[in-house]
Amino acid sequence: MSLYIAKRVAQAVLVVLLAYTAVFLAVQALPNDPVTIFLSTDASADPATIAQMKSHYGYDQPILVQYFSQLGGILAGDLGYSLSSGAPVASRIAEVIGSTLTLASSAFVFAVALALVIVTVGTLSKAFWIKKLFVNLPPLMVSIPVFWLGLVLLQVLAVQLDVMSLFPDGSFLSLAVPIFVLAVHLSAPIAQVLFKSIQTIEQQPFVDVLRAKGASDAWIYFRHLLKNAAPSALSIAGITIGTLLAGSVITETVFARAGLGQLILNAVTVQDIPLIQGLVILTAIAFTGVNLLVDLIHPKLDPRIISADSHSARALAA
Amino acid sequence: MRLKTFAFKTSAALAVLGLSLTACSSNSSATKAVGGTSDSSTPVSGGTFTYAEVTPIKNWQTQAARFYEKANVLNSVLDRLTYYDTEKGEIVGWIASKFESNDAKTEYTFTIRDGVTFSNGTPLDAAAVKANLDALGLGIESAQIQPNVDFSAYKSSEVVGKNQVRVTLKRSDANFLRATTSVAAGLVSPETLKLDNAGQSAISKIVGSGPFVFKSEKADEEVVFAKRADYKWAPATAKNQGAAYIDELVIKYLPEVAHRAGAAQSGQVDLVRGLQPIDEQTLKAGGGTVYAASGVDLTANMAAARIGSGKLADEKVRHALQSGIDRQAIKDTVLSDSYEIAGSIVNHKAEGYVDLSADLAYDPEKSKKLLDEAGWKVGADGIREKDGEKLEVTVSSSNNSVVIKPAFELIEQQWRAIGVKLVNRAGDNTFLTNALVDSKIEFFGTRQFAYGGLGPVFGPANNTQTLNADEELNSLFVKEQAATTEEEHLKLVGDEQRALVSEKALTLPLWDEVQVYGANEKAHVEFTSGTAPIFQSAWKSKD
Numbered sequence: 001m002s003l004y005i006a007k008r009v010a011q012a013v014l015v016v017l018l019a020y021t022a023v024f025l026a027v028q029a030l031p032n033d034p035v036t037i038f039l040s041t042d043a044s045a046d047p048a049t050i051a052q053m054k055s056h057y058g059y060d061q062p063i064l065v066q067y068f069s070q071l072g073g074i075l076a077g078d079l080g081y082s083l084s085s086g087a088p089v090a091s092r093i094a095e096v097i098g099s100t101l102t103l104a105s106s107a108f109v110f111a112v113a114l115a116l117v118i119v120t121v122g123t124l125s126k127a128f129w130i131k132k133l134f135v136n137l138p139p140l141m142v143s144i145p146v147f148w149l150g151l152v153l154l155q156v157l158a159v160q161l162d163v164m165s166l167f168p169d170g171s172f173l174s175l176a177v178p179i180f181v182l183a184v185h186l187s188a189p190i191a192q193v194l195f196k197s198i199q200t201i202e203q204q205p206f207v208d209v210l211r212a213k214g215a216s217d218a219w220i221y222f223r224h225l226l227k228n229a230a231p232s233a234l235s236i237a238g239i240t241i242g243t244l245l246a247g248s249v250i251t252e253t254v255f256a257r258a259g260l261g262q263l264i265l266n267a268v269t270v271q272d273i274p275l276i277q278g279l280v281i282l283t284a285i286a287f288t289g290v291n292l293l294v295d296l297i298h299p300k301l302d303p304r305i306i307s308a309d310s311h312s313a314r315a316l317a318a
Numbered sequence: 319m320r321l322k323t324f325a326f327k328t329s330a331a332l333a334v335l336g337l338s339l340t341a342c343s344s345n346s347s348a349t350k351a352v353g354g355t356s357d358s359s360t361p362v363s364g365g366t367f368t369y370a371e372v373t374p375i376k377n378w379q380t381q382a383a384r385f386y387e388k389a390n391v392l393n394s395v396l397d398r399l400t401y402y403d404t405e406k407g408e409i410v411g412w413i414a415s416k417f418e419s420n421d422a423k424t425e426y427t428f429t430i431r432d433g434v435t436f437s438n439g440t441p442l443d444a445a446a447v448k449a450n451l452d453a454l455g456l457g458i459e460s461a462q463i464q465p466n467v468d469f470s471a472y473k474s475s476e477v478v479g480k481n482q483v484r485v486t487l488k489r490s491d492a493n494f495l496r497a498t499t500s501v502a503a504g505l506v507s508p509e510t511l512k513l514d515n516a517g518q519s520a521i522s523k524i525v526g527s528g529p530f531v532f533k534s535e536k537a538d539e540e541v542v543f544a545k546r547a548d549y550k551w552a553p554a555t556a557k558n559q560g561a562a563y564i565d566e567l568v569i570k571y572l573p574e575v576a577h578r579a580g581a582a583q584s585g586q587v588d589l590v591r592g593l594q595p596i597d598e599q600t601l602k603a604g605g606g607t608v609y610a611a612s613g614v615d616l617t618a619n620m621a622a623a624r625i626g627s628g629k630l631a632d633e634k635v636r637h638a639l640q641s642g643i644d645r646q647a648i649k650d651t652v653l654s655d656s657y658e659i660a661g662s663i664v665n666h667k668a669e670g671y672v673d674l675s676a677d678l679a680y681d682p683e684k685s686k687k688l689l690d691e692a693g694w695k696v697g698a699d700g701i702r703e704k705d706g707e708k709l710e711v712t713v714s715s716s717n718n719s720v721v722i723k724p725a726f727e728l729i730e731q732q733w734r735a736i737g738v739k740l741v742n743r744a745g746d747n748t749f750l751t752n753a754l755v756d757s758k759i760e761f762f763g764t765r766q767f768a769y770g771g772l773g774p775v776f777g778p779a780n781n782t783q784t785l786n787a788d789e790e791l792n793s794l795f796v797k798e799q800a801a802t803t804e805e806e807h808l809k810l811v812g813d814e815q816r817a818l819v820s821e822k823a824l825t826l827p828l829w830d831e832v833q834v835y836g837a838n839e840k841a842h843v844e845f846t847s848g849t850a851p852i853f854q855s856a857w858k859s860k861d
Contacts, residue, residue, distance in 0.1 A: 031751075031752050032751075032752075037751050039464075049457065049462075049464045049465075052459065052462065053462050081516075082376075084376060084377055085376035085377050085516065085519050086377065086379075086462070086514070086516035086518075086519045087376070087516045087519070087520075088516075092376070095537040096537055096538055151574070151576050151577075154577060155576075155577075158577075158580070158584065159577070159581075159583070159584050162584055165586060166572065166577055166580070166581050166584075166586045166587075167540070167572075167586070168539060253573045253574055254574050256539070256570065256571055256572050256573060257539070258374070258536065258538035258539040259538075262374065262538055262573070265573070266373055266374060268748075269373070269747055271747070271748075271751055
């Protein structure tokens with residue numbers, strides 16, 4: 001077990017290191033250094049100032065020195081300086097990360113609950129049309145664009161009916177509506193995978209045995225199907241963190257919320273490369289961290305993962 | 319960009335839906351051209367005024383206020399030495415009660431008004447002005463702060479007498495006084511100047527002498543300002559010489575364009591910038607007001623031409639493209655009545671404007687003839703060729719203007735009719751980053767603050783409009799800056815416009831810069847010549 005954990009942790013660290021290296025190389029591959037790019041957006045910049053700022057932020061150092069000094073900085077929690085505000089990247093992120101965490105974690109919990117409700121109703125319902133409706137809900141939900149749903153809800157609720165603010169004002173609706181918009185998009189793949197996996201498990205002989213023993217559909221569903229289908233849903237939930245982040249960018253823009261999404265958007269717009277770099281590394285860490293967590297929970301759900309000497313333990317679970 | 323287009327269409331559909339739902343539209347609707355007295359009613363005191371900007375800003379350092387998002391807010395926090403009064407068309411006193419220059423325009427003397435204080439209580443005296451001018455003219459190296467580009471002639475300044483500051487320039491500069499009217503030349507307290515870059519960029523630490531004072535901030539969501547009750551040093555010609563009418567000013571951010579009209583109409587904000595042409599009618603129909611703030615301090619929107627790829631090196635080709643643009647069609651198709659077709663490279667209301675509209679007339683036949691003469695023959699696909707090369711040109715622009723991309727889409731069609739292919743990369747900021755300094759990218763779609771005249775915009779070799787230091791033009795700019803009489807100066811400003819637009823066609827002017835604001839029916843507001851809202855004189859009617 002401890003070997004499994006050590007392996008997974010080492011893998012996660014390697015992934016983050018590779019992500020950092022990829023981002024670093026991508027920045028080096030840009031036709032110019034970050035200071036020049038930032039200062040030349042829309043106006044001509046003074047070459048002396050550019051040179052001065054380059055040396056201040058260390059962009060005039062040899063590549064290897066930059067690589068290791070930036071890496072050392074990250075290990076110490078220092079992500080460099082945002083060119084657009086002059087403030088450290090870390091403090092710029094710290095200012096708004098709380099807002100995104102609130103939105104994203106609430107949306108995630110709501111999305112999981114929503115997926116469970118859809119799958120449960122869709123599986124247990126006796127009425128064919130209800131079953132059909134719920135089975136078709138996830139594909140519908142995933143095809144509704146996040147920004148469109150957000151725009152429509154705001155247009156109706158904030159502009160037409162005037163029951164909520166166009167801006168985050170701390171009221172229940174101003175948080176609940178963005179959470180709902182994001183969760184709808186997020187819960188679709190979770191529900192979809194859960195549906196498929198329950199349908200597959202339903203075909204297995206042990207379910208027939210349970211039925212023959214007189215177990216009710218609900219009992220089989222909650223005690224066996226759901227438990228067996230959980231690992232695959234967990235995997236997809238881990239992967240949705242990407243969707244969550246992309247969804248947050250749009251949700252935060254539509255709902256005028258501060259957050260990482262808005263920060264990314266603005267950093268890209270004004271070409272604040274150190275800030276973009278910091279955000280990408282943070283995203284890589286978050287993504288790897290969540291997937292590490294999923295990997296560590298998996299053995300609890302399916303002990304075979306530890307015994308199976310396979311590189312694709314997760315494939316076995318799915 | 320696809321997403322944007324879709325969002326745009328959706329918002330249009332929603333706007334129509336909104337119209338049909340609120341079928342109670344009032345018809346008291348008018349676009350207010352700004353600059354004149356737009357309201358005869360008496361201002362009401364009190365209340366909170368909410369203004370929605372386009373994107374959040376985290377850098378409030380003075381010299382960096384060359385973007386609307388910053389300047390529009392700092393305008394209420396920082397006073398300047400002088401003020402440009404659009405109605406009178408002249409520079410009037412503000413913190414400097416008097417200003418004069420020597421005949422050679424190499425020395426300017428400002429007399430500082432008595433009794434002005436920063437919001438922290440320290441006096442805005444001659445010493446504080448000198449500290450500010452040094453920071454603007456020379457930058458602050460230790461804090462990584464660049465000099466103000468309009469102060470490129472600045473050499474030094476000294477305090478003379480009790481309350482005067484004398485500025486010495488490296489060379490003559492007839493535009494220096496105008497540069498002191500810009501928000502980017504706003505005055506901050508000497509304590510603020512001592513901070514590092516991050517400190518000077520934080521709105522909470524910017525101490526000015528303006529009518530509003532920082533109160534609180536929620537990062538990337540809002541900034542709140544309170545009025546300064548003891549404010550009594552507005553620009554000489556301002557109608558309100560005292561404290562602001564409103565008690566509190568709230569700046570919020572509304573990045574989503576689709577909500578801007580609705581935000582103003584529903585009263586959730588009193589004023590919003592960046593209204594799309596398509597939303598103007600919706601807002602008016604709902605009782606709101608559309609304010610078109612004229613950008614007198616800026617150049618017209620243009621396609622500045624670069625000759626690096628060789629395709630535009632022949633003047634005839636540039637002239638052909640100039641007359642190949644149907645500007646009226648652009649206005650009718652993608653703009654609105656709030657926009658005025660450019661008659662020169664500067665705004666109609668700018669000092670020294672000359673009407674060159676005859677040279678900007680749409681004449682595709684003339685274009686074809688010129689291109690033929692230049693040796694570009696129509697190929698099999700309708701696109702002209704010469705020496706095996708297609709007449710294909712590229713335009714780049716930032717996404718700051720809401721109308722620039724659709725405008726170039728139309729120009730693309732118009733130029734195709736004369737056999738020229740336009741590759742439209744307008745609104746693509748990533749592409750712009752490289753294109754800005756690549757002379758092979760033939761066109762740069764833009765408009766620029768021109769406080770220092772046209773010289774700093776088109777002059778130096780590293781200017782990003784043409785990436786070309788045209789010797790004739792440059793000597794003209796030098797002569798213009800060195801002009802010693804008003805008469806001579808205006809004549810040379812006219813010559814510059816004729817050279818740039820009519821003779822060399824180095825820039826294709828499109829429409830006068832204007833910022834379109836949407837206001838709730840209760841909001842009353844005026845704007846500076848730099849299109850910034852003047853919150854010191856803004857007020858809200860009671861219910």
